[in-house]
Amino acid sequence: MTQKQNIRYLLITGLFFISLGGWLLHLRIHPPAEAISYILPFVLGIISIVIIPFMFLFRNLVQYAYVVNGFFVIIGIITMAHFSYANMRGPISLEGLFLNTTFPDIAILLTKFFIGKALFDLNRMAAVDTPHTGKYFRYPNMGWWGVHFVLVALVYSAGHLLWR
Numbered sequence: 584m585t586q587k588q589n590i591r592y593l594l595i596t597g598l599f600f601i602s603l604g605g606w607l608l609h610l611r612i613h614p615p616a617e618a619i620s621y622i623l624p625f626v627l628g629i630i631s632i633v634i635i636p637f638m639f640l641f642r643n644l645v646q647y648a649y650v651v652n653g654f655f656v657i658i659g660i661i662t663m664a665h666f667s668y669a670n671m672r673g674p675i676s677l678e679g680l681f682l683n684t685t686f687p688d689i690a691i692l693l694t695k696f697f698i699g700k701a702l703f704d705l706n707r708m709a710a711v712d713t714p715h716t717g718k719y720f721r722y723p724n725m726g727w728w729g730v731h732f733v734l735v736a737l738v739y740s741a742g743h744l745l746w747r
Contacts, residue, residue: 602631652699
């Protein structure tokens with residue numbers, strides 16, 4: 584086994600365990616039996632634990648795994664931020680924003696994104712280290728994710744405002 588393969592397997596294992604930990608944390612806080620709205624995160628969590636790491640094992644599926652993983656992270660960040668906003672109590676303080684919201688959960692979710700990004704970049708990496716090229720807002724550069732994050736957040740917000 585080469586060092587690159589070893590790193591790849593370690594990252595896939597890390598992705599599995601961070602997905603499992605986040606899913607179990609979510610399951611403890613929001614059991615699907617309590618509300619129908621908790622079923623979607625339950626199902627997406629299972630997909631994140633089983634299917635996405637499995638997809639990262641195959642070179643021809645890495646791009647799909649990267650995109651699905653990224654969009655699951657975007658959906659999770661937006662819905663958790665909305666949950667914090669909707670359930671915010673008391674005066675707003677810096678300590679309250681970091682400790683009394685879903686910010687720690689969002690930080691864990693961002694770690695899941697960056698593990699997926701590392702797996703994607705490792706798959707694309709040639710034997711010789713090459714610089715990143717291309718336009719910032721084009722796939723697979725990080726600007727592409729920023730644009731999609733903003734657009735999905737706008738659609739989510741519009742849906743929330745229009746269908747109250």
